[in-house]
Amino acid sequence: MDKKSFIVIGKPKGNITKLPYSPIKESLLLNLKTRSEKGEIELRCECSDKIVLKVSNAKSPYLYNSTRQFKHSKDCCRHPQFVGSSPYEKAWSYDEEEGLHIVRIKELHFSQSGDNNERNNNVRNNVFYQEGTGSNKNVSTVFGLATRINMMAWESMVLGKKHRIPNDKYELAKHVYGITSRIRLSRKRKTLNEMFYKQVNIRNVKVKKDIYFVYMYVNRERPFGEDTLFDNTKKDILYCKDAFGRTNRFYVEKEEYEHKKKIEPHSPEYVVAGFVYKKDLYHRCMTLQNYCLIPVSDRGLYCESSHEKNIYDRLCDDNLTFYKPYLPIEGYGSFIPDGYIVDKERDIIFEVFGITGMSSYDERKEEKIALSHTDSFKSMYKFKYWEVN
Ligand SMILES: [Zn+2]
Structure with a gap:
C-alpha cells in the first residue's frame, strides 16, 4: 500500500x-x-x-x-523515485529539499517532427504519460503536464490564501504561471516558470536552441492567420491570448492543429500548451512543436467531457468553492473524482457520470456509488453525482 x-x-x-x-x-x-x-x-x-x-x-x-x-521508504510518495499508480502521478515525483515537483518528460529535441503523433499512439487511458522503457520510462506527455498544472493552479487558489475559484480564465492563467515556479522538468536546471514564454524580440532568440513553455488561450474568434516568408512560402499562424489578454502569434501546422482539436471536442474554449522554438533564422514567429490542446471550461478548468464542462460552468455560476482533483482522494478507494467541493459542514465529492453502456465504466460507477454508502465514507464526505447523456 x-x-x-x-x-x-x-x-x-x-x-x-x-x-x-x-x-x-x-x-x-x-x-x-x-x-x-x-x-x-x-x-x-x-x-x-x-x-x-x-x-x-x-x-x-x-x-x-x-x-x-x-530517508523515506520506496513506497512513500515523498521518496524521489516513488512512482504512483494514477495517470497523473506516474511521471511525477517530489523533491523535498527544493520543494519542487519534478516531471519526467521526453527529451525536447526539435530536430525531427517526432511528436506529431504523440497522442494518436496512445489509448485513451494513457494520454497523460507513456510507459516507455529505460530512461523514457513513465514519461509525461505534454498533455499530462498541461492538464495537471491547470488543475494544480485551480486547486492552489481554492486551498490557498484566496480560498475561492478564479474570477475568470485569465486569473487562472496567472496562477498557472505562478505554480510553474514549483515545477521542474527532470532534465532541466531551470524551473518551468523560468522557461515560460515571454514576449521577446524574435531576432534575439537563438535558432533551435532557446526553448520556451507556452500556456495560452486560443483566440476563438480568429484562430488562424498567415505569414509569407521572404521566399514566398506561406506559414500558418495561430493566434493566442496570454494571461493578460495580449495577443501572441505562433507558427503551427494547421492539419496537426485540427487533428489535436478533433480528439478533444469537449469545449469551444482551448488552452494551447507546450513548447516553442525558433525553427529558422528568417522566421518572424516561434514555432509550436511539442504541444497539446486542452479543452477548458469558461473559467479555464480542464474538462474531460462536455458534461463536465457544463457542470463546472454551473458550479462557477453558483460560486461554489470546488476543484478538480488530480490525485486519488483519501477514503475514496483509488479513484480520482470529477470534482471536490469544499464545504463548511462536510466536503462533497462529486462525479459526472456519462451514460455509456461500457461495462468497465458502469462497474466503476457502481463501485463508486457503493463506496459512498459506506460509514467510513459518510463520516468524511457527502456524495453527489449527475447522470447525463
Ligand atoms: Zn515518507
Missing part, C-alpha cells in the same frame, strides 16, 4: 492524526507550523517514525524532511 500521508502527534498525550500530503489547505499547513514551533505537536512521515517533518518558511509553505540522515 502506497504511503501518502503524514502524522500529527499531539503532545504530551501522543494522540495521533493522519493527514494526506496532498491535497492540503495552506491555512492548515500554517497552523501546523505555528503549533509545531510552540512544541504542541510533532510531525512525522507515515513511512517512518524517524522522519520528522517541518513546514518551510516559503511564501507557499510546504513540508520537508528535517532529519536528513533518514
Whole structure:
C-alpha cells in the first residue's frame, strides 16, 4: 500500500492524526507550523517514525524532511523515485529539499517532427504519460503536464490564501504561471516558470536552441492567420491570448492543429500548451512543436467531457468553492473524482457520470456509488453525482 500521508502527534498525550500530503489547505499547513514551533505537536512521515517533518518558511509553505540522515521508504510518495499508480502521478515525483515537483518528460529535441503523433499512439487511458522503457520510462506527455498544472493552479487558489475559484480564465492563467515556479522538468536546471514564454524580440532568440513553455488561450474568434516568408512560402499562424489578454502569434501546422482539436471536442474554449522554438533564422514567429490542446471550461478548468464542462460552468455560476482533483482522494478507494467541493459542514465529492453502456465504466460507477454508502465514507464526505447523456 502506497504511503501518502503524514502524522500529527499531539503532545504530551501522543494522540495521533493522519493527514494526506496532498491535497492540503495552506491555512492548515500554517497552523501546523505555528503549533509545531510552540512544541504542541510533532510531525512525522507515515513511512517512518524517524522522519520528522517541518513546514518551510516559503511564501507557499510546504513540508520537508528535517532529519536528513533518514530517508523515506520506496513506497512513500515523498521518496524521489516513488512512482504512483494514477495517470497523473506516474511521471511525477517530489523533491523535498527544493520543494519542487519534478516531471519526467521526453527529451525536447526539435530536430525531427517526432511528436506529431504523440497522442494518436496512445489509448485513451494513457494520454497523460507513456510507459516507455529505460530512461523514457513513465514519461509525461505534454498533455499530462498541461492538464495537471491547470488543475494544480485551480486547486492552489481554492486551498490557498484566496480560498475561492478564479474570477475568470485569465486569473487562472496567472496562477498557472505562478505554480510553474514549483515545477521542474527532470532534465532541466531551470524551473518551468523560468522557461515560460515571454514576449521577446524574435531576432534575439537563438535558432533551435532557446526553448520556451507556452500556456495560452486560443483566440476563438480568429484562430488562424498567415505569414509569407521572404521566399514566398506561406506559414500558418495561430493566434493566442496570454494571461493578460495580449495577443501572441505562433507558427503551427494547421492539419496537426485540427487533428489535436478533433480528439478533444469537449469545449469551444482551448488552452494551447507546450513548447516553442525558433525553427529558422528568417522566421518572424516561434514555432509550436511539442504541444497539446486542452479543452477548458469558461473559467479555464480542464474538462474531460462536455458534461463536465457544463457542470463546472454551473458550479462557477453558483460560486461554489470546488476543484478538480488530480490525485486519488483519501477514503475514496483509488479513484480520482470529477470534482471536490469544499464545504463548511462536510466536503462533497462529486462525479459526472456519462451514460455509456461500457461495462468497465458502469462497474466503476457502481463501485463508486457503493463506496459512498459506506460509514467510513459518510463520516468524511457527502456524495453527489449527475447522470447525463
Ligand atoms: Zn515518507
